[in-house]
Amino acid sequence: xxxxxxxxxxxxxxxxxxxxxxxxxxxxxxxxxxxxxxxxxxxxxxxxxxxxxxxxxxxxxxxxxxxxxxxxxxxxxxxxxxxxxxxxxxxxxxxxxxxxxxxxxxxxxxxxxxxxxxxxxxxxxxxxxxxxxxxxxxxxxxxxxxxxxxxxxxxxxxxxxxxxxxxxxxxxxxxxxxxxxxxxxxxxxxxxxxxxxxxxxxxxxxxxxxxxxxxxxxxxxxxxxxxxxxxxxxxxxxxxxxxxxxxxxxxxxxxxxxxxxxxxxxxxxxxxxxxxxxxxxxxxxxxxxxxxxxxxxxxxxxxxxxxxxxxxxxxxxxxxxxxxxx
Amino acid sequence: xxxxxxxxxxxxxxxxxxxxxxxxxxxxxxxxxxxxxxxxxxxxxxxxxxxxxxxxxxxxxxxxxxxxxxxxxxxxxxxxxxxxxxxxxxxxxxxxxxxxxxxxxxxxxxxxxxxxxxxxxxxxxxxxxxxxxxxxxxxxxxxxxxxxxxxxxxxxxxxxxxxxxxxxxxxxxxxxxxxxxxxxxxxxxxxxxxxxxxxxxxxxxxxxxxxxxxxxxxxxxxxxxxxxxxxxxxxxxx
Ligand SMILES: Nc1ncnc2c1ncn2[C@@H]1O[C@H](COP(=O)(O)OP(=O)(O)OP(=O)(O)O)[C@@H](O)[C@H]1O
Ligand SMILES: [Mg+2]
Numbered sequence: 375x376x377x378x379x380x381x382x383x384x385x386x387x388x389x390x391x392x393x394x395x396x397x398x399x400x401x402x403x404x405x406x407x408x409x410x411x412x413x414x415x416x417x418x419x420x421x422x423x424x425x426x427x428x429x430x431x432x433x434x435x436x437x438x439x440x441x442x443x444x445x446x447x448x449x450x451x452x453x454x455x456x457x458x459x460x461x462x463x464x465x466x467x468x469x470x471x472x473x474x475x476x477x478x479x480x481x482x483x484x485x486x487x488x489x490x491x492x493x494x495x496x497x498x499x500x501x502x503x504x505x506x507x508x509x510x511x512x513x514x515x516x517x518x519x520x521x522x523x524x525x526x527x528x529x530x531x532x533x534x535x536x537x538x539x540x541x542x543x544x545x546x547x548x549x550x551x552x553x554x555x556x557x558x559x560x561x562x563x564x565x566x567x568x569x570x571x572x573x574x575x576x577x578x579x580x581x582x583x584x585x586x587x588x589x590x591x592x593x594x595x596x597x598x599x600x601x602x603x604x605x606x607x608x609x610x611x612x613x614x615x616x617x618x619x620x621x622x623x624x625x626x627x628x629x630x631x632x633x634x635x636x637x638x639x640x641x642x643x644x645x646x647x648x649x650x651x652x653x654x655x656x657x658x659x660x661x662x663x664x665x666x667x668x669x670x671x672x673x674x675x676x677x678x679x680x681x682x683x684x685x686x687x688x689x690x691x692x693x694x695x696x697x698x699x700x
Numbered sequence: 701x702x703x704x705x706x707x708x709x710x711x712x713x714x715x716x717x718x719x720x721x722x723x724x725x726x727x728x729x730x731x732x733x734x735x736x737x738x739x740x741x742x743x744x745x746x747x748x749x750x751x752x753x754x755x756x757x758x759x760x761x762x763x764x765x766x767x768x769x770x771x772x773x774x775x776x777x778x779x780x781x782x783x784x785x786x787x788x789x790x791x792x793x794x795x796x797x798x799x800x801x802x803x804x805x806x807x808x809x810x811x812x813x814x815x816x817x818x819x820x821x822x823x824x825x826x827x828x829x830x831x832x833x834x835x836x837x838x839x840x841x842x843x844x845x846x847x848x849x850x851x852x853x854x855x856x857x858x859x860x861x862x863x864x865x866x867x868x869x870x871x872x873x874x875x876x877x878x879x880x881x882x883x884x885x886x887x888x889x890x891x892x893x894x895x896x897x898x899x900x901x902x903x904x905x906x907x908x909x910x911x912x913x914x915x916x917x918x919x920x921x922x923x924x925x926x927x928x929x930x931x932x933x934x935x936x937x938x
Contacts (some may be wrong), residue, residue: 376800376803377800377801377803380797380800380801381801384797388786388788388789391788548784548785548786548787549780549782549783549784549785550784550785550786552748552753552778552780552782552784553778553780553784553798553801553845554801555752555753556751556752556753556773556776556778557773557798557801557802558770558771558773558774558801558802558803559770559801560770699753699754700748700753700754
């Protein structure tokens with residue numbers, strides 16, 4: 375235990391001299407939070423679209439839907455959209471509906487188009503689809519700000535974890551790993567001491583992202599204890615999977631490449647950036663992390679997701695011992 | 701004289717080559733044993749298994765009569781063939797870190813580090829980064845780390861490779877002084893005169909097997925180098 379802490383302390387002290395730790399723990403996640411703040415924008419909550427209508431509004435006003443501002447004419451609508459006052463305006467005439475949209479708000483405009491299309495459908499009689507309010511389903515979805523914040527946090531975290539592995543590879547190439555292995559220190563302590571710096575970098579980065587996105591983007595992560603548990607479990611799973619992949623590599627370079635490929639592939643498949651509607655999403659820790667957060671958000675128990683993440687960690691972390699060889 | 705290190709039938713295979721093939725020998729307290737062999741003979745592989753860096757495929761290793769465990773590792777000092785130091789740290793910081801790995805307490809370590817720095821002649825450069833050291837200074841520090849925790853057995857893999865005669869003499873003198881105090885030394889070298897001068901016994905290995913064993917004078921007819929070349933041949937090795 376003492377040896378493990380000494381290895382960790384020395385690792386952190388030596389790495390603090392270069393800026394990699396800082397970049398991974400603070401600069402990257404903060405940069406990402408700012409980027410998403412720019413892309414998604416605003417802190418008004420999940421739906422921030424500002425709509426207007428010339429003529430009748432295509433949907434009845436409701437507190438769940440964005441308000442629709444009455445606009446006098448098509449001419450005025452164009453002006454308002456151009457000046458960025460409104461994202462989109464519905465222009466309803468007799469038997470027709472079209473949308474004037476701002477190029478700066480593609481999502482809001484797309485949504486407006488869909489609304490217009492559905493309103494344009496001839497609907498004789500009562501609507502064929504009745505919307506049943508399902509409170510659980512509605513709240514067990516993450517709002518976009520939180521989804522993107524969490525998705526990018528877990529994506530970035532996979533790379534921060536690799537930080538610990540580079541320390542281990544460096545120890546091997548400097549020959550000092552042989553000395554550590556000859557010392558009266560269990561191999562698991564050597565592995566843990568080296569990989570812990572990656573764990574700390576990953577957790578620090580996630581904490582920064584959780585904090586920053588809550589403040590800047592209005593992301594709502596949920597109960598801190600649950601979020602913390604999901605973060606720790608997900609970091610452990612990421613470390614285990616990275617160790618698993620690396621344990622089949624012949625060289626440090628190969629291991630690093632495979633690990634990055636895995637981190638990127640999981641990020642893309644796991645729905646970090648865009649939803650992927652396939653069963654194989656469930657093979658990624660990203661999915662379980664996001665799902666755990668959604669459950670937490672909707673008042674359901676995140677325990678199933680936690681169990682999956684911890685199970686993956688338990689199965690794969692022992693492979694780290696295979697990396698501790700001279 | 702009891703055997704501090706006993707090796708029996710040690711074996712290690714890398715894919716298609718058998719690097720160590722049933723090697724056996726013993727090193728006694730206060731004894732300096734030289735493992736001699738051409739490049740690729742399996743010396744480093746054997747030493748790596750003895751110090752616990754590499755797992756053996758077969759064979760038995762006993763340190764002070766015990767199967768290797770964490771406690772026997774604490775009795776062994778290891779000087780790897782490749783320099784094993786943190787170049788961005790100073791000599792003192794390197795020594796301090798490794799003293800922690802051997803469970804030495806801070807106060808105890810401080811005095812011992814000063815002693816070791818004196819022994820390897822690095823006291824006045826102790827607080828410079830290792831990256832600024834000459835090859836000889838780094839070699840000396842490499843040995844110093846192995847001596848730090850007062851091992852009973854010092855295992856050195858080519859400790860004097862690429863070192864000038866001054867550093868070599870200084871290294872060998874300090875090792876000889878320690879064997880006078882009961883330290884057992886197992887070491888490898890390609891310098892035959894050095895082995896003749898320093899070793900109580902030598903073993904000549906090739907292809908992972910022990911070819912012959914004896915005192916330098918027993919094997920030195922007319923000298924150790926002739927015996928070495930007669931036994932291992934003149935063909936170039938990898
Ligand atoms: N990691 C490895 N993978 C595959 N083969 C290896 C490995 N390490 C050593 N070998 C092979 O095992 C044999 C013994 O190598 P070893 O390094 O033990 O020799 P050595 O006696 O120490 O040589 P030298 O005097 O050059 O240091 C050589 O043929 C070498 O190529
Ligand atoms: Mg060698």
